[in-house]
Amino acid sequence: MDYEWDDDILAFQKELRTFCEEFSTDLRAAEDQAGRDLVFKKVHGEMERRGWLRIAWPEEYGGGGKSPFYQFVMVQEFSYAGIPYGGLSVGSIAPALLNHGTDEQKQKFLPGILDGDITFAIGYSEPNAGTDLAALQTRAVKDGDEWVINGQKIWTSEAHVSTHLWLAARTDPTAAKHRGISMFILSMDTPGMTVRPLYTMSGVRTNEVFFEDVRIPADSLIGEQDKGWYTVANALDFERVSLAPTGQLARQFDRTLEYLKEERTEQIADKGTRQRLAELKIDLHVLRALNIVNASIIANRETPTMEASMTKIWSSELRYRLSSMNMDLLGRYGGLRSDDEGLTPVDGQNEQTYRGSPILRFGGGTNEVQRNIIAHRGLGLPR
Amino acid sequence: MDVSLSETQRLIQDSVKAFVESEIPFSRIREVESSGDMDRKLWKELAELGWLGLPLAEEHGGQAGGLADAGVLIEALTRRAVLVPIAESVVAAATLQRHAPTDVAADILPDLANGTSIAVPAVLEQEDSFKTWSIEVGADGTLTGKKYFVDYGGQATHHLVAARSDGEPGLYLVQAQTPAVTTSAVQNIGKVPQAIVTYEGAAATRVCGQDGYEFLVGLGRLLAAIQCVACSQQALDMTVDYVAMRVQFGQPIGTFQAVQHHCANMATHTLASRYLVFEALWRHDRGEADDTQIAVAKTQASRTATEVTMMAHQLHGGMGLVTEYDLHFFSLRGKQAALSWGSSEECLGLVSDTIEEPEQWL
Numbered sequence: 001m002d003y004e005w006d007d008d009i010l011a012f013q014k015e016l017r018t019f020c021e022e023f024s025t026d027l028r029a030a031e032d033q034a035g036r037d038l039v040f041k042k043v044h045g046e047m048e049r050r051g052w053l054r055i056a057w058p059e060e061y062g063g064g065g066k067s068p069f070y071q072f073v074m075v076q077e078f079s080y081a082g083i084p085y086g087g088l089s090v091g092s093i094a095p096a097l098l099n100h101g102t103d104e105q106k107q108k109f110l111p112g113i114l115d116g117d118i119t120f121a122i123g124y125s126e127p128n129a130g131t132d133l134a135a136l137q138t139r140a141v142k143d144g145d146e147w148v149i150n151g152q153k154i155w156t157s158e159a160h161v162s163t164h165l166w167l168a169a170r171t172d173p174t175a176a177k178h179r180g181i182s183m184f185i186l187s188m189d190t191p192g193m194t195v196r197p198l199y200t201m202s203g204v205r206t207n208e209v210f211f212e213d214v215r216i217p218a219d220s221l222i223g224e225q226d227k228g229w230y231t232v233a234n235a236l237d238f239e240r241v242s243l244a245p246t247g248q249l250a251r252q253f254d255r256t257l258e259y260l261k262e263e264r265t266e267q268i269a270d271k272g273t274r275q276r277l278a279e280l281k282i283d284l285h286v287l288r289a290l291n292i293v294n295a296s297i298i299a300n301r302e303t304p305t306m307e308a309s310m311t312k313i314w315s316s317e318l319r320y321r322l323s324s325m326n327m328d329l330l331g332r333y334g335g336l337r338s339d340d341e342g343l344t345p346v347d348g349q350n351e352q353t354y355r356g357s358p359i360l361r362f363g364g365g366t367n368e369v370q371r372n373i374i375a376h377r378g379l380g381l382p383r
Numbered sequence: 384m385d386v387s388l389s390e391t392q393r394l395i396q397d398s399v400k401a402f403v404e405s406e407i408p409f410s411r412i413r414e415v416e417s418s419g420d421m422d423r424k425l426w427k428e429l430a431e432l433g434w435l436g437l438p439l440a441e442e443h444g445g446q447a448g449g450l451a452d453a454g455v456l457i458e459a460l461t462r463r464a465v466l467v468p469i470a471e472s473v474v475a476a477a478t479l480q481r482h483a484p485t486d487v488a489a490d491i492l493p494d495l496a497n498g499t500s501i502a503v504p505a506v507l508e509q510e511d512s513f514k515t516w517s518i519e520v521g522a523d524g525t526l527t528g529k530k531y532f533v534d535y536g537g538q539a540t541h542h543l544v545a546a547r548s549d550g551e552p553g554l555y556l557v558q559a560q561t562p563a564v565t566t567s568a569v570q571n572i573g574k575v576p577q578a579i580v581t582y583e584g585a586a587a588t589r590v591c592g593q594d595g596y597e598f599l600v601g602l603g604r605l606l607a608a609i610q611c612v613a614c615s616q617q618a619l620d621m622t623v624d625y626v627a628m629r630v631q632f633g634q635p636i637g638t639f640q641a642v643q644h645h646c647a648n649m650a651t652h653t654l655a656s657r658y659l660v661f662e663a664l665w666r667h668d669r670g671e672a673d674d675t676q677i678a679v680a681k682t683q684a685s686r687t688a689t690e691v692t693m694m695a696h697q698l699h700g701g702m703g704l705v706t707e708y709d710l711h712f713f714s715l716r717g718k719q720a721a722l723s724w725g726s727s728e729e730c731l732g733l734v735s736d737t738i739e740e741p742e743q744w745l
C-alpha cells in the first residue's frame with residue numbers, strides 16, 4: 001500500500017498542465033469552428049511528437065513503455081482541461097490492430113492513426129442489435145478476393161467526418177451468434193455506402209450507415225475470420241487505465257463553485273447550498289478513488305474484474321447527478337445554453353452535460369450490463 | 384501509487400481471520416454481548432499474539448506497524464463482531480506515542496502493548512459535540528465533570544480525556560479504576576460496552592494540546608470508518624453466499640437480475656468506501672490527511688454501512704432478522720460505527736464548512 005505519486009509522475013503532471021494552459025489560450029483565441037478544429041489538429045500532432053499518444057504502449061509496439069500511470073495522469077489532465085485525447089481511433093482501434101492485425105495492416109494504418117490523418121467511426125450497433133450486440137445482421141460474404149457487405153448500422157457516430165469505418169459484420173450465419181462475426185476496416189468513400197444523419201438532443205450528430213453490395217478487398221478483414229467478437233473484446237489493457245476520468249466533472253464542479261463564490265455570495269453562505277456541494281464533492285472523491293483502484297490494478301499488470309464496471313457506472317451516473325445539481329443551484333440561469341451569449345454562467349457546461357448525460361449510462365456497455373458483470377464476474381453470482 | 388495490501392498487511396489479514404474463525408464461534412459473541420462486558424479472554428490472547436502492540440514502536444514492546452496495518456487488523460476483527468476495544472485502544476495508544484511527553488509514553492505504552500492496561504479516549508459530553516466540550520483541569524491537576532458515550536469506558540484502566548486548561552484544549556491521561564472515576568453503562572444499537580463517566584477530582588496527567596487532540600479525532604473517525612467498511616463487507620459476503628443458495632421459484636434468488644443489481648451496488652459502495660478510508664488512514668499516518676479528506680471518507684463509509692447492511696437484510700428476507708443468524712451483528716454494529724466519531728450528517732457538515740477550498744483531483 002502506497003498512496004504517494006512518484007516524483008516523475010508529478011513532474012509529468014506539471015508538464016501536462018503547462019501544455020493544457022497553452023492549448024486553452026489558443027482555443028480561446030480561435031474565432032470559429034474551423035479555427036478550433038485547427039487547434040485540435042495541432043494539439044494532436046504535438047501530442048504524437050512528444051510520444052504521448054503511445055506513452056504506455058509497450059516499446060516493441062513503438063510505444064514509450066512507461067507505467068500505465070503516465071497515461072492515467074495524462075487522461076485526467078486532458079479531461080480536466082477539456083482536450084479530447086486521441087479519441088477511439090488511438091484508444092481502441094490502434095490497440096486492436098496491434099494485437100490482431102497483420103504486419104501489412106499495421107504498416108498501412110498505424111502511422112496515419114497516430115498522425116491523425118486516419119480516423120475511425122465504429123460500426124457495431126444495428127437497429128436490432130443494441131445491448132444484444134451479437135444479434136447483429138449486417139452480412140459480409142466472400143466473393144473471390146473481395147468481401148461484399150450488405151446491411152445497416154445505426155448510431156455510427158463520426159461516420160460523416162471519419163476516413164474509415166471499423167465494422168463488425170456476420171460472416172457465418174449458421175454459427176452460434178457470438179461465433180460468426182468478423183471485423184473489417186473499410187474506407188468511408190467505398191462505393192455503395194450511404195450515410196444518413198441522426199441528430200440527438202445531446203447536440204451530437206450520429207448516423208445511420210447503409211451498405212448495398214459494398215465491395216472491399218480480402219485484406220480488409222482484421223484478425224481471424226468468425227472470431228471478431230474476441231478481436232473486439234481483447235483490446236489492450238493499458239488503454240483501460242482511464243475509462244471514466246474524474247477530470248471533466250471535477251472541472252465542472254470547480255467552475256460552478258468558483259462562479260457561486262464570485263457571483264452568489266449570499267447563496268454560497270447558505271447551509272443547504274454548501275451541503276449539496278459537499279455531496280457532489282464526496283461523489284467526486286468516490287469517482288477519484290475508483291479510478292485510482294482501477295489504474296493501480298492495471299499498473300500491477302493484473303486485470304480489473306469488477307472495478308472497471310464500477311468506475312463506469314459511478315462516473316456516468318454522477319455525470320447526470322452533478323450537472324443536474326449544479327443547474328438546480330444556478331436556477332433559471334442554470335438552464336441557459338452555451339449559445340446564449342452573455343447571461344450563461346460557466347459557459348453552459350452544466351446544461352450541455354445534462355443533455356448529454358444519458359449517453360454514457362447506456363453507451364459503452366449499458367449500466368445494467370455493467371451491474372450484471374459485477375454480479376457474475378466480481379461476486380460470482382449464478383447466471 | 385499502489386492500492387493493494389502489502390505482504391505484511393495480507394499476512395495480518397489472513398492470520399487474524401484464521402485465528403478468529405477457529406477460536407471465536409459466534410456463540411461466544413452472543414455470550415459476551417449479553418454479559419455487557421468485553422471479551423477479556425480474547426484480549427489476553429490478542430496481547431499474547433502481539434496484536435495489541437501492532438502500531439507501537441519496538442522500544443515500547445510493539446511491532447512498529449503503520450496505522451493502515453492497524454486498520455487491516457481492526458477490519459479483520461470487526462468482521463467477526465468481537466467485543467474488544469481494539470479501535471479505541473489503537474486511537475489512544477497511537478496518540479500517546481506521537482504526542483505524549485516521552486516519560487508519559489514510556490510509562491504506559493508497554494502496558495498497553497502487553498494488555499495489562501487498556502486506554503480509551505473520552506471526548507464527548509452531554510451535548511455530543513467534538514467542538515464544544517468544556518471540562519476543565521483544575522489548578523490542582525484534577526478533573527471534575529462528565530464524559531458521555533465513552534466506548535469501553537467501564538472496562539478501560541485509563542482514559543485519555545479531552546479537557547481544557549485555561550481554556551486551552553488538550554488531552555489528559557486519567558487512571559480509571561479509582562474511586563474518583565465512576566461509570567454507568569448506556570445501551571446502544573451496537574450493544575457495544577459504552578459508558579457515561581463521572582470524574583470527581585480525578586488526577587490528570589497532561590499528554591498534549593490541540594495538535595494531539597486533532598490527531599486523535601482524525602484517527603477515531605477513520606478507525607470507525609474501517610469498522611463501517613468491515614461490517615459492509617461482511618454483510619455483502621454473507622448476502623452473496625445466501626442468495627446463491629436460497630431457492631425460490633425453483634432457482635437460486637441470486638439468478639434474478641433485480642437481486643444481482645442490488646448486490647452490484649452494495650459491492651460498489653463497499654469497495655469505494657474501503658479505498659477512500661485506507662487512503663485517508665495512510666495519509667493520516669504521515670500527517671498529510673486534512674480534516675476534509677477524513678470527513679469525506681467517514682461520510683461515505685457511514686452511509687455505506689447503513690445502506691449495504693440494510694440492503695443485506697432486504698435480500699435475506701425474514702431469516703436475516705433472526706438473532707440465531709449472524710447478520711444482525713453487522714447491521715447493528717455497522718450503524719453504531721456509522722454514528723461513532725461523527726455521523727454522516729456531522730461529517731458532511733465538515734465537508735461543507737470547507738467547501739470553498741480548492742481540491743486536488745489527481
Ligand SMILES: Cc1cc2nc3c(=O)[nH]c(=O)nc-3n(C[C@H](O)[C@H](O)[C@H](O)COP(=O)(O)OP(=O)(O)OC[C@H]3O[C@@H](n4cnc5c(N)ncnc54)[C@H](O)[C@@H]3O)c2cc1C
Nearest residue numbers: 122123124125130131132155156157206362363364366368
Ligand atoms: C449518441 C450516441 C452515440 C453512439 N455512438 C455509437 C457508435 O459510434 N458506434 C456504435 O456502434 N454504437 C454507438 N451507439 C450505440 C450505443 O452503444 C447503444 O445505444 C447501446 O449499446 C444501447 O443499445 P440500444 O440503444 O439499442 O438500447 P437497448 O439495447 O434497446 O437497451 C434499452 C434498455 O434496456 C436495457 N436492457 C437491454 N438488455 C438488457 C438485459 N439483458 N438486462 C437488463 N437490461 C437490459 C438496457 O440496459 C437499456 O437500459 C451510440 C448511441 C448514441 C445514442
